[in-house]
Amino acid sequence: MPCPSESGMPRRSGVSTAVRRLLQRFGIVIALVLVGAMLAAATPNFLTTANLINVARQISLNGILAVGVTFVLLTGGVDLSLGSVVALAGVIAAGFAHPGDYPAAVAVLMGILTGMACGAANGLVITRGRVAPFIVTLGMMTVARGLALVASGGKPVSNMSPHLTRLAGDILGLPIPVLILAAVSAAAWAFLANTRLGRYVYAVGGNENAARAAGINVNRVKLFAYTLCGALAGLAGVVLAARITTGQPNAGIAYELDAIAAVVIGGTSLSGGVGGVGGTLLGVLLMGVINNGLDLLNVSSYYQQIVKGVIIVGAVWLDRRQKE
Amino acid sequence: MPSGFILQARNISKAFAGVKALVDVSLALRPGEVHALMGENGAGKSTLMKVLAGLHPADSGEILLDGRPIVLGSPQQALRSGIAMIHQELMPIPDLSVAENILLGHEPASRLLGWIDRRALQREARRLLDLLEVDLPATRKMRQLSVAQMQTVEIAKALGHNARVLIMDEPTAAISDREVEALLGVIAMLRRRGVAIVYITHKLDEVFRIADTITVLRDGFHVGTYPAGELDRQALISLMVGRPLAHPVGPACRAGLPVGPACRAGLPRASPARQAGPTAVALSVRNLGRSGAFTNVSFDVRQGEILGITGLMGAGRTELVSAIFGLVPADAGEIHVAGRPVQIRHPAQAIRHGIGMVSEDRQRFGLVPTMPVGHNMTLASLAACCLGPFIRHAKEAAVVAAGIRALAIKTTGPGEAVGRLSGGNQQKVVLARSLLAGPSIIILDEPTRGIDVAAKAEVYALVAQLAAEGKSVVLVSSELPEALALSDRLLVMRQGRVVAELNPSCTSQEEVLRYAMPL
Numbered sequence: 013m014p015c016p017s018e019s020g021m022p023r024r025s026g027v028s029t030a031v032r033r034l035l036q037r038f039g040i041v042i043a044l045v046l047v048g049a050m051l052a053a054a055t056p057n058f059l060t061t062a063n064l065i066n067v068a069r070q071i072s073l074n075g076i077l078a079v080g081v082t083f084v085l086l087t088g089g090v091d092l093s094l095g096s097v098v099a100l101a102g103v104i105a106a107g108f109a110h111p112g113d114y115p116a117a118v119a120v121l122m123g124i125l126t127g128m129a130c131g132a133a134n135g136l137v138i139t140r141g142r143v144a145p146f147i148v149t150l151g152m153m154t155v156a157r158g159l160a161l162v163a164s165g166g167k168p169v170s171n172m173s174p175h176l177t178r179l180a181g182d183i184l185g186l187p188i189p190v191l192i193l194a195a196v197s198a199a200a201w202a203f204l205a206n207t208r209l210g211r212y213v214y215a216v217g218g219n220e221n222a223a224r225a226a227g228i229n230v231n232r233v234k235l236f237a238y239t240l241c242g243a244l245a246g247l248a249g250v251v252l253a254a255r256i257t258t259g260q261p262n263a264g265i266a267y268e269l270d271a272i273a274a275v276v277i278g279g280t281s282l283s284g285g286v287g288g289v290g291g292t293l294l295g296v297l298l299m300g301v302i303n304n305g306l307d308l309l310n311v312s313s314y315y316q317q318i319v320k321g322v323i324i325v326g327a328v329w330l331d332r333r334q335k336e
Numbered sequence: 337m338p339s340g341f342i343l344q345a346r347n348i349s350k351a352f353a354g355v356k357a358l359v360d361v362s363l364a365l366r367p368g369e370v371h372a373l374m375g376e377n378g379a380g381k382s383t384l385m386k387v388l389a390g391l392h393p394a395d396s397g398e399i400l401l402d403g404r405p406i407v408l409g410s411p412q413q414a415l416r417s418g419i420a421m422i423h424q425e426l427m428p429i430p431d432l433s434v435a436e437n438i439l440l441g442h443e444p445a446s447r448l449l450g451w452i453d454r455r456a457l458q459r460e461a462r463r464l465l466d467l468l469e470v471d472l473p474a475t476r477k478m479r480q481l482s483v484a485q486m487q488t489v490e491i492a493k494a495l496g497h498n499a500r501v502l503i504m505d506e507p508t509a510a511i512s513d514r515e516v517e518a519l520l521g522v523i524a525m526l527r528r529r530g531v532a533i534v535y536i537t538h539k540l541d542e543v544f545r546i547a548d549t550i551t552v553l554r555d556g557f558h559v560g561t562y563p564a565g566e567l568d569r570q571a572l573i574s575l576m577v578g579r580p581l582a583h584p585v586g587p588a589c590r591a592g593l594p595v596g597p598a599c600r601a602g603l604p605r606a607s608p609a610r611q612a613g614p615t616a617v618a619l620s621v622r623n624l625g626r627s628g629a630f631t632n633v634s635f636d637v638r639q640g641e642i643l644g645i646t647g648l649m650g651a652g653r654t655e656l657v658s659a660i661f662g663l664v665p666a667d668a669g670e671i672h673v674a675g676r677p678v679q680i681r682h683p684a685q686a687i688r689h690g691i692g693m694v695s696e697d698r699q700r701f702g703l704v705p706t707m708p709v710g711h712n713m714t715l716a717s718l719a720a721c722c723l724g725p726f727i728r729h730a731k732e733a734a735v736v737a738a739g740i741r742a743l744a745i746k747t748t749g750p751g752e753a754v755g756r757l758s759g760g761n762q763q764k765v766v767l768a769r770s771l772l773a774g775p776s777i778i779i780l781d782e783p784t785r786g787i788d789v790a791a792k793a794e795v796y797a798l799v800a801q802l803a804a805e806g807k808s809v810v811l812v813s814s815e816l817p818e819a820l821a822l823s824d825r826l827l828v829m830r831q832g833r834v835v836a837e838l839n840p841s842c843t844s845q846e847e848v849l850r851y852a853m854p855l
Contacts, residue, residue, distance in 0.1 A: 207725045208718050215715055218706035225663060225701045226716040226769065227687040285706030 039330065040278065040294045044301065051305040058308055065187065071300035072189035073248050075293065077271035078278075079193075079200050080244030082292045083237040085275055086204075088217040088284025089138065089145035091238065093130060093152035094245045094271055098264035100160040101126045101249025106169035106259025109176040116175035123250035124243050130156050131242015135235035153268075160261040169259035179254035189251050196244065201289040213237060217284025273320075274299050277327040299323070341403070342367055342532050343388070343419065343501050348397035350383055355759075355788055357383040360397075361558040363551055365501060365532035370523065372547035372564070373536045376576055376849070377649050377814035378785075380556040381536050385503050388534070389421035390414030420494035421503040424510075426486045430479035435461030437478050438493045464492040467529075468522050484515035491522060502526060503534045508542060509650055520546055538648050539854050540569050552576055570846075573853075577816060577845035615639040617675065618808040619691070619777045621660065624669035629655035630832040633669070637777065637808040642799065644823025644840065645812045648852050652832040653812045654696055657779045660810075661693040662686045663701065673777070687716060692775030694766050696782035696812070702766040703754050710736040710750025712765050717772040739768040744794065760791025767798070778802060781812040796822060816845045828852050 051058040077094050084091045105123030108114050130152055137148045179188055204210040212233045215223040224230050248267075253259045278295030280287025302323065306316045343365045350358040358380045365371055373381045386392045388399070390408035398405050401417050408414045411421070428437055435457050436443070444456035461474040470488050478486065487507055494502055508516045523533060523546060537543060543550065543564070550567060552559040552575045559575050567575075619637045624630070630652035637643045647653050659666035662680040670677055673689045680686045686693070695701035704712055713736050714721055721732040736750045743764045747757055754765060763783065770778060780799065784792040799822055803809055813819040819826055820840045828836040828851040836851040 206727055206729075208722050208727060209725060211711065211715075211718060211727065214707060214711075215704050218704035219700075221701050222704050223715070225661075225683050225693070225695060227684040227773070228715070229682075229684060281706075285704070 040291065040298060044294060044298050047298065047301055047305065051301070051308070055308045058305060063304070063308070067300050067304045068190045069187040070304065071296050072187065072193045073252055074267070074270050074274060074299070075193040075296045076196055076244050076248040076251070077267060078274040078292045078296050079196055079289055080241035081268070081271045082200070082275050082280055082287065082289055083213060084241045085272070085280050085282060086213050086217045086284055086287060087234050087237045088220070089234065089237065090149060090272070091134065091241050092146065092149040092268050093134060093156055094241070094268035095264035095266055096153045096156035096160065097127050097130045097242060097245040098249040098252060098267055099261055100130065100156045100163070101246035102253035102263055103160045103164045103169050103259035103261055105176070105250045106172055106253050107163065109172045111171070111173040116173060119176050120179070120250050123253070124246040127246020127249060128239055128243040131239040131245070132235065134242065135238030138238065139231035139234050164259060164261040166261060168261070170257070172253070172257050177254050177257050179251060189255070192247070192251065196247070197289055197293055204288055209233065209236060214285055219285070270299070273324045277324060279331060340366055342401070344400040345384070345388060346398050346400070348384065348387055348394045350387060350392060350395050352786070355786065356556050358387070358556045361553065361556070365534065367500070367530040367532055368527045369548045370527060370533045370535055370546050372543045372550045373534055373553065374543065374550055374572065374576055375553035376816065379553040379576070381553055382505065384553065385421065385505060385534065385536065388414070388419060389503055390419070415497050415499070418498055418500040419503070420497055420499035420501070422487060422490045422494070422505065422507060424505040426483065426490060428478040428486050428489065430477070432478055433475050434472060434478060434481070434489055435474040437489055438464055438496055440493070442496070460496070461492070464495050467495060468492055468525060470522070482515070484511040484519065487511070487519065488522060491526070499531065501532045501534070505536050506538070508537060508539060516542070540572065543572070544569070573846050573849050577849055615641070615806070618673070619810070620672040622670045622672070624656070624659060624666050624671065626655060626659055626664070626666045626668070630829070633834050635827060635834065637810060639808055640803050640806045641824050642803050642809045642811055642822055644819040644826040645810065645829060646814060646816060646819040646826060646848060646852065647829035649814065651829040651852065653829050654781055656829070657693065657781050657810060657812055660686070661691060661779060687773055687775070690774070690776040691779065692770035692773055692777070693779040694770050694781060694783055696785060698762060698766055703762060705755050707754060708751045709745070709747050709754050709757070709765055712754050713739050713768045713772060716769050717774070735772065739772060743768050743798070758788070760787035763787050763791065763795070775807070777808045777810070779810045779812070782814065783811070784813070784815070784818065816848055820845065820848070830854060
């Protein structure tokens with residue numbers, strides 16, 4: 013039987029389709045190049061090694077958080093507790109990092125485990141208790157903040173061993189937080205592309221019912237995503253504590269929003285199933301470059317907030333328009 | 337005929353993705369007439385109603401209101417023209433009151449701020465309910481009402497829009513006998529007020545009680561329109577069925593026999609695997625039940641056998657097979673696979689026991705729209721392409737390529753977005769996913785729904801091939817010719833129970849329908 017529609021799809025003019033496809037795939041790269049070019053033209057300080065390393069250092073925290081929350085958004089969920097978990101993990105890590113108490117590795121591990129525990133708690137209540145992720149992680153946002161205040165007595169936990177603060181230093185001229193982000197991103201990218209569980213993360217976000225009918229343990233996949241996200245928030249908390257040399261119970265406020273914004277700018281869908289770590293890194297980078305540029309141009313931080321908001325909405329609006 | 341009709345639909349045709357749902361169907365309604373629309377599942381009744389209610393635009397044909405042509409572009413437009421529809425699935429707003437639901441969208445309100453005049457609202461709702469002579473407090477919350485009461489509210493709502501044509505889709509499917517009487521009373525009331533009613537039901541006795549006129553559809557074609565007095569039960573059933581099968585590839589044909597005379601000639605009629613003698617029982621279901629869905633279902637399926645399950649919409653077929661596959665677990669009875677009792681609370685468990693299923697709802701339980709064709713195909717069998725937790729991409733690509741070839745899936749490649757495929761090819765992707773998991777028992781729930789004729793024939797051939805390979809097939813189908821031609825044995829379900837087991841070569845569509853129709 014002849015199939016008329018097979019190759020006879022109505023084609024729009026080739027050039028505009030090609031441009032559109034290019035924009036769709038590489039829109040954010042193009043945006044990044046454009047912004048970079050404009051900043052390079054506007055200020056001589058932008059395109060210097062020192063400044064670029066500075067940008068990398070500034071985005072490393074948001075990057076680690078964003079990679080973690082990418083997993084959660086891919087399953088169709090959300091995690092609003094990241095900022096509080098960062099503070100709690102920082103306080104706990106700092107508590108284990110007084111000179112002479114424990115090796116620095118223990119402090120790092122405790123911070124990560126703290127984040128993991130928060131993430132696992134989120135995941136368990138969401139999957140077993142069937143409460144909406146928005147609500148559960150909103151609750152965790154408050155609970156983790158409260159725990160951080162309780163654990164620290166409301167005061168910064170100081171007197172940190174130099175072994176831990178070294179985590180915020182450099183190796184071979186590169187900031188260690190940047191190297192951590194690179195390692196985390198590479199591992200996360202490889203995981204999503206090459207493992208069964210990674211594939212299932214996409215399936216659960218794409219169509220939860222179909223994933224279940226294909227024999228996938230949907231709850232396990234979600235629990236994994238929230239736990240991993242929490243663990244990376246814990247890691248980010250440790251890095252932050254090392255950088256500011258204290259465990260600050262009031263640190264990290266609204267960090268989750270920057271992370272989610274970066275992920276979404278990077279093309280990951282809030283409804284799940286679409287996106288990935290590559291886009292997230294570009295989103296983080298774009299936000300970081302714009303922040304840095306506005307700093308260099310001496311734009312007041314008040315205006316920076318407005319610009320950031322417009323970019324978040326604009327990026328998603330453009331993305332939506334291209335897809336339609 | 338310019339006079340006498342409120343609404344005329346002339347030569348309406350409608351196709352969905354190339355599949356013809358209505359071909360040249362006409363319908364004319366007089367004031368105060370109850371017009372029953374009859375036909376099997378998929379005959380085109382719902383489509384015709386949705387065209388009249390403005391939910392689907394017709395591809396061709398015209399609709400006349402009071403003799404003047406009109407366009408029904410949306411349900412709102414239809415409502416403004418006086419055509420209202422009571423859907424089978426009611427859509428109330430549960431936390432608003434009866435009065436607020438009745439007057440939803442045209443509440444009496446002050447012109448200035450749109451402030452709602454609550455007293456006028458109550459008064460108007462009361463007036464409409466009184467017209468229907470029903471005793472229902474207008475202040476009660478919608479969620480406290482029974483289904484029948486909600487229906488009455490929907491009817492009052494239609495009256496509030498001055499509806500002159502009321503379309504009712506199986507209004508008695510989910511309500512008790514006593515409530516049916518009340519509803520028929522309301523219908524009599526509406527008829528006296530000159531409202532024309534299009535009534536869809538599977539219950540024959542209701543039709544003969546209230547209908548003035550009966551229009552029969554079959555496969556989207558208009559079989560005929562008759563005064564109710566000219567038909568009896570038998571004649572109506574014959575009009576509804578009685579068509580040849582387009583693509584006979586059933587067991588009888590596999591055995592080289594025409595479908596009809598096989599039995600008369602006294603020849604055994606069985607799939608090749610069974611001709612060699614009885615095979616082992618692969619799946620056995622004992623007293624399976626789930627409250628509110630189906631009760632006390634028992635049957636066996638042997639290796640190489642195709643067991644058909646048919647019945648009308650809502651008979652519990654999909655619920656039954658969903659329970660066997662663990663999508664919505666049963667709450668009573670036992671399932672045995674290869675003679676051993678098994679617990680199935682979860683599709684993963686069913687798959688481990690060698691059961692595969694293709695759901696009737698491809699969009700909901702089948703496709704992952706965000707994934708490409710290849711990833712969709714391997715979703716249920718990814719472990720076979722893995723080394724530990726890691727996917728072996730080369731192996732996966734080979735498996736996918738083989739699947740695309742085996743099922744002749746028309747796609748530009750494994751990376752194509754699955755949503756771009758035609759319905760038939762999407763169905764093949766979902767079929768391939770189930771088959772790649774290597775099931776010994778495969779459940780197909782309406783496997784040919786919404787796919788074109790050519791793809792249907794391919795699915796039939798595949799079902800026959802699976803049986804020939806010794807797999808057990810449970811085939812749920814509401815298309816009788818399909819169920820009769822493919823099955824070795826045919827179970828008929830009605831209202832959650834298996835009411836008959838028939839030999840497809842010795843029965844007729846009429847007999848099947850007699851069992852399937854509620855009494």
